Amino acid sequence: MRDTGTTHDLRAAAIARWLAAAEADADARGLPELKPLLQGLAASTAALRAADWNDDADGFPTPASREADRS
Amino acid sequence: MNDWQGETIAELATALARRETTSVALTEWCLERIATLNPRLNAFIAVTADRALTAAHAADRARAAGADTPALHGIPVSLKDLIDEAGVVTTAGSRVRHDAVAAGDATVTRRLREAGAVLVGKTNLHEFAFGTTNEDSGFGAARNPVDDTRVTGGSSGGSASAVATGMSIASIGSDTGGSIRIPAAACGVVGLKPTWGEIPADGAVPLSRQLDHLGPIARTVTDAWLVHETLAGRAPRPDARLAARPLAGTRIGLLRGYFAERLDTEVEAVFDAAVETLRREGAIVEPVEIPHARDIGPVYLHLVLSDAAAYHADTLERRPGDYTPNVRIRLEMGRYVLAEDYVRALRGRAVIAREIDRALAGRDVLLCPTMPVPAPPLGATMVDVGHGQTEPVRNAMLRLTQPFNIGRQPALTIPSGRTRTSGLPVGLQLAAASGHTSGLLEVGLSVERALARR
Numbered sequence: 115m116r117d118t119g120t121t122h123d124l125r126a127a128a129i130a131r132w133l134a135a136a137e138a139d140a141d142a143r144g145l146p147e148l149k150p151l152l153q154g155l156a157a158s159t160a161a162l163r164a165a166d167w168n169d170d171a172d173g174f175p176t177p178a179s180r181e182a183d184r185s
Numbered sequence: 186m187n188d189w190q191g192e193t194i195a196e197l198a199t200a201l202a203r204r205e206t207t208s209v210a211l212t213e214w215c216l217e218r219i220a221t222l223n224p225r226l227n228a229f230i231a232v233t234a235d236r237a238l239t240a241a242h243a244a245d246r247a248r249a250a251g252a253d254t255p256a257l258h259g260i261p262v263s264l265k266d267l268i269d270e271a272g273v274v275t276t277a278g279s280r281v282r283h284d285a286v287a288a289g290d291a292t293v294t295r296r297l298r299e300a301g302a303v304l305v306g307k308t309n310l311h312e313f314a315f316g317t318t319n320e321d322s323g324f325g326a327a328r329n330p331v332d333d334t335r336v337t338g339g340s341s342g343g344s345a346s347a348v349a350t351g352m353s354i355a356s357i358g359s360d361t362g363g364s365i366r367i368p369a370a371a372c373g374v375v376g377l378k379p380t381w382g383e384i385p386a387d388g389a390v391p392l393s394r395q396l397d398h399l400g401p402i403a404r405t406v407t408d409a410w411l412v413h414e415t416l417a418g419r420a421p422r423p424d425a426r427l428a429a430r431p432l433a434g435t436r437i438g439l440l441r442g443y444f445a446e447r448l449d450t451e452v453e454a455v456f457d458a459a460v461e462t463l464r465r466e467g468a469i470v471e472p473v474e475i476p477h478a479r480d481i482g483p484v485y486l487h488l489v490l491s492d493a494a495a496y497h498a499d500t501l502e503r504r505p506g507d508y509t510p511n512v513r514i515r516l517e518m519g520r521y522v523l524a525e526d527y528v529r530a531l532r533g534r535a536v537i538a539r540e541i542d543r544a545l546a547g548r549d550v551l552l553c554p555t556m557p558v559p560a561p562p563l564g565a566t567m568v569d570v571g572h573g574q575t576e577p578v579r580n581a582m583l584r585l586t587q588p589f590n591i592g593r594q595p596a597l598t599i600p601s602g603r604t605r606t607s608g609l610p611v612g613l614q615l616a617a618a619s620g621h622t623s624g625l626l627e628v629g630l631s632v633e634r635a636l637a638r639r
Contacts, residue, residue: 132523136521139521140517145514145517147510147514148514148517148518151514151515151518152518152521155486155490155518155521155522158482158483158486158487159483159487159522159523159526161479161480161482161483162480162483162484162487162526162529162530162533163526163529165477165480165483165529165533167477167529167532167533167536168529168532178477178536179532181535181536181539182532182533182535182536184535184539
């Protein structure tokens with residue numbers, strides 16, 4: 115995966131949108147105590163998405179991506 | 186009444202064969218231990234005394250009739266209360282299942298029963314196996330038998346406590362991220378997570394079917410082997426013996442990086458002393474790293490949250506108040522994981538599994554501490570992980586065991602000493618290539634003996 119600054123920014127924005135929606139849903143369901151956990155999950159998701167086995171539809175597979183494909 | 190505390194299954198099987206005791210006497214001894222200790226330790230959710238004594242009488246009659254009996258024949262064993270035993274409630278540590286009477290035996294239960302084991306009760310666990318401390322149980326927290334102000338570890342905390350105290354001679358636990366090895370290490374006993382799929386998991390309430398394993402908690406490596414063989418459907422004879430693999434020339438990969446950082450300083454000291462002992466015994470100890478080790482936590486979290494949420498979604502809607510608050514809210518978190526991230530985690534699991542396999546190539550075992558910390562105090566949310574750093578309890582307790590659930594390799598914890606200031610047990614973890622559980626136990630037996638000789 116090409117981890118350019120733009121990619122990083124777009125990825126962070128996508129996670130921020132997901133987190134805002136998830137927190138709003140937690141509030142709507144009467145589960146505000148879920149919000150700190152969702153923030154922790156967002157950090158974990160950011161790390162997962164930054165891993166080098168992920169690849170882009172407009173690029174070429176990384177060595178780690180090819181490794182994942184072998185399973 | 187004899188005191189059988191500290192006796193191994195092999196020793197008890199010999200005593201039974203020589204008519205030095207009976208299964209009824211052993212079972213009564215365990216039941217007495219439960220009556221004395223369980224009010225303080227809360228290791229058992231249900232004690233099936235009448236059924237156990239009936240089974241013990243049957244075992245004694247079979248032996249008296251000259252039956253050729255397996256090693257576990259007449260030996261009191263407990264089951265983590267997420268494993269089905271026909272006619273007994275399987276609570277999974279939750280009020281959600283307070284009336285869920287099992288219609289049949291799990292395969293592991295049936296194999297134990299066919300081997301003549303005496304099932305004495307169902308042990309406490311972190312609710313639905315979804316936690317590392319055994320504090321969040323619908324039936325109250327289990328307490329560590331070494332220091333009852335501390336957690337047993339989890340999720341199979343009642344099983345480890347039962348074995349450590351002689352309330353049962355062995356126990357069957359489950360392990361999704363470390364739930365056999367963590368409490369075994371915290372309570373000072375042996376715990377084995379076999380290769381994934383080696384022991385049938387049907388009849389066990391799942392947490393994440395792709396990560397769940399069933400396996401033994403026992404006092405010694407040989408006992409763990411005897412129980413494991415029984416669970417695998419190969420019930421060994423009482424005179425069967427596990428062959429120790431000589432440590433001289435054994436190639437051990439000492440896991441570094443992720444596995445060696447953020448260790449409690451006393452745990453680190455106990456572990457380093459154990460490694461030095463293995464070196465002195467002639468083991469070839471070489472450092473090794475897992476390149477994607479830092480991704481293990483995110484991969485594990487997305488897999489287990491999603492799988493658990495899928496299993497619990499309907500029940501969370503119908504009866505949210507029947508869960509313990511902490512487990513309920515963690516299960517709810519899983520309902521927000523996106524499918525795209527679950528796919529990323531699946532791909533990451535494949536990468537990490539292959540890297541662990543590669544680290545094992547040309548080596549007999551990998552080695553690291555079982556937990557970075559000793560058993561934390563009840564109620565703690567953060568733990569000291571050395572050098573002025575702290576970490577959430579759950580993350581710290583899972584950090585070194587979950588790699589081998591992701592990779593599915595067999596892994597074993599062996600007691601390796603006690604912390605200097607508080608006398609708490611410290612576990613040493615060995616892992617071997619998938620399909621090599623017996624080889625892992627052979628090395629484990631030699632390690633256990635080498636550590637005992639110090």
